[in-house]
Amino acid sequence: MSETLRSDLGFDYIYIEDQNAFDDLILQYSQSDILSIDTEFVRTRTYYAKLGLLQMYDGQTLALIDPLKCEDLSGLWALLENENIIKLLHAGSEDLDIFAHYGQVEPKRLFDTQFAASICGFDHGLGYGRLVEQCLDVSLDKGESRTDWLKRPLSQKQLDYAANDVFYLYRLFPLLKQKLIELERFEWVFEEGQLQASGRADEIDFDNAYLKVKNAFQLTPKQLALLKPLASWRLKTAVKKDVAIGFILKDHILIALAKAWPKSLKDFGKVREMSNLERGRYGKQVLSCFQQADFENLPERIDAIAYRDDYKASFKLIKKELTLVAEHNQLPLEQLASKKMVHEYLGWFWKQPETLPKILTAWRGRLTNESLSKIEI
Template structure:
């Protein structure tokens, strides 16, 4: 059984933060619930500095500001595993991002231990310890939490502390420690920005199918949906689904009776939001139409060019023993090709920047790509 402090009072949290201020390394994890909400609902925060393992109850402690400030302390290394969702939690609840950041999953990946390794798998691989994952589906908002649930949460930071020197040493030996720090900086960049209401329509699936005239309607619809989702803390799809927005933009019903005949919307969407949707569509600015969404993948030479880039990157990954998923993802290739199509004049894509650029810049820029 692991010993831990359960932090459920302000005085206990303040004392904990004072201890952690002296730490060189702080392991972090969060437990949350997300079903229908836009933001994850935070249920527990785990932290460990090698001496004090703490389980912080955010439902009991109202003011976490000193703890959030701790995460921004550049003198303390923050250690996490597969941190994308944790970073969302820190941004929303703490308006902060941990720096400097060391992601153990990322470190294992660039060191050739395997891509996307789960925490339990990595612990078993490096420490030879099998962790019980029986509490992985816990409702972390329910109180009180059982002893088994608390032990499960404590395990998530206790063994991660032990993994750090092993992963750091391997990264140093392979001269890839700078890659891990660089990725930590990249993963936290831009997370404190507010959702972009004006360009929400660009994230609607199949927006490229629409004309400029139709996009004008989609733009106001997507903005309305995002505002509604944020106000009600509701996942976008539980306000109105993407394909319904596309259908509305294409058919442009002028009155409620027209909307009620559409098959694109569910009966619930019609009942709850029908009148609002008609009103929103009437606000579309048809005098200043959006630019058509240019889909690079539809261009005649795209498939051949994509394959050429992918093959070149696969060769680099094989030579360097780097998983293609982290280095040559479809998104990374697409962004490079978009940059190439735009005349190579805009901001360098990820494949040509930092440690990736050191490996891929020369080979990629010599490719003969025709789009």
């Protein structure tokens, strides 16, 4: 079953809630050269986002697909991996997470219009509405951005909002493409898309969950040995229950527990960050985690290179050189080399692991290799 609707801005789209209609649509889209794609989802207390709507447009047929009714999305996953089709997204990180979770796919030939805009003269991190307004002189209503996309039926206003997100995305592409070709940067967007998508469909790394705990860099190696099984348990519990990890135990509680190292339920009284309810619910599990701590093979301090005496001076030197490269190429420094990337580069420089840092790969590497190779730190 599909229904044709007309948006408040004057274009038609179809609403699909039938598996056969969806399969026919995918067959049509598989012959396309370009597809604009967006998702609407809800993610409040869950670990994984709950997919509420899929929007797609090939320049001819704009479709809103109800994934609550069309449960077999295998055709879409195959479409995303088709290297003959350019997929347009805007700031697509969360969309990529959805594709990785539901379809275990990493899209090929991905064109992120936010990134594309940032390397051809627009502001860094420009939102979709602002970009549409600046390029197409159209003002979009963003009033439905916080709607409940799992609730049915969806209103006409909600559907119009969702349709706008792919209709104008498709129209942005030729304008951005022209600018990028003039600057000889068109292929950069696909290289960046590959970097953005890479690794998202990998299995969850439970053993290294402690590395993502906020402020874990404060802990000593012995404290990290306690944090490691604790963070792994929390992540496994969150995934199993499909609950956001913060609703198990928040990061600052994990840090406090690793510092205090309670050895019995009575010892939890000195961990003020942990409520009585949390102690009763998770106290035994925390103690069990601490019993698994491996003190014979202590983890290295997180961000250990930041404790080097020459770190700040080296960071400043690298950033200064990269700022010159960014200015010479008229690029936002944040896009060429964020603070995280500079930190990653220094870690690679001092430790020389096999995997190259992001700054030295793809389009960034072609801009920075020569300059960085001349710096002595």
